[in-house]
Amino acid sequence: MLNYPSGFDNDVYDQLARMRVQLDQLFGGWGGTSGIRSVAGDTFPAINLGASPTQVDVYVFAAGADPASLDITLQQNLLTVSGGRKIKLPEQAQLYRHERFSGDFRRVITLPEDVNPDEVNASYHDGVLHITVRRREAVSPRRIEVH
């Protein structure tokens, strides 16, 4: 029933997981509204996004990415992360599984609107690209006197 190769094995728990994925696809899953720039949940690289009052943190799970290929741009509050990962398989080998993504990737994320594009930092460690963007200070509400 699945129209694409999946990473599921044949034991009972994976069969239940496969059935859940198929039913989700048939019935629209959670039935929510997708962001216009959103991608499928298993796209490489996976992304986590967190925010505190002072900054926004983006975690890009790109194991084995070529650090020289990583490109991060922030246009107002639109963050684009792109890069590449080339997987070279030896020529004389018998391939059993090839589940890991190989090639170029790009993900576009809409951050909260109050991020400051001039205060961005990024570091790549153990396969996780960690991007932090500071948020502009909230303008305090101005009290208006009523006479």
Added chain:
Amino acid sequence: MNTSNEIKSRDTYGMQNRDEPDGYLRPAVDIYEDSSGIILKADLSGVSRDRLDVQVDGNTLVIEGQTAIDMPKGMEVLYADVGTIRFRRQFTLSNERERDGINAEMKDGVLTLDLPKRAELQPRKIEVIAG
């Protein structure tokens, strides 16, 4: 179709390890074999060498890792593709491998496991003598 009550009670099939209550992520792997043995590569983003656990129990190879990402105080999660911090995957090995010869390397979140075959079982070219 799905009421919100039904969604809440759904189990995370496939993500749950039978023995542990927490959910595990199955890392993507590449597995290939050449004349020296089997090579496995797994994507374990965020897992450093000291948070990696590779064990062979009899003929079962278990790969486990724990992601450690730097989260500032007061951070609220807005969006998460990766919902758990644990990776786990297991495989059944064959008897041809070297008992103690597994080599593991971790670089940028990619685990490379080298499972060499026993020397006497490596393929030997058989000479064909034309008669």
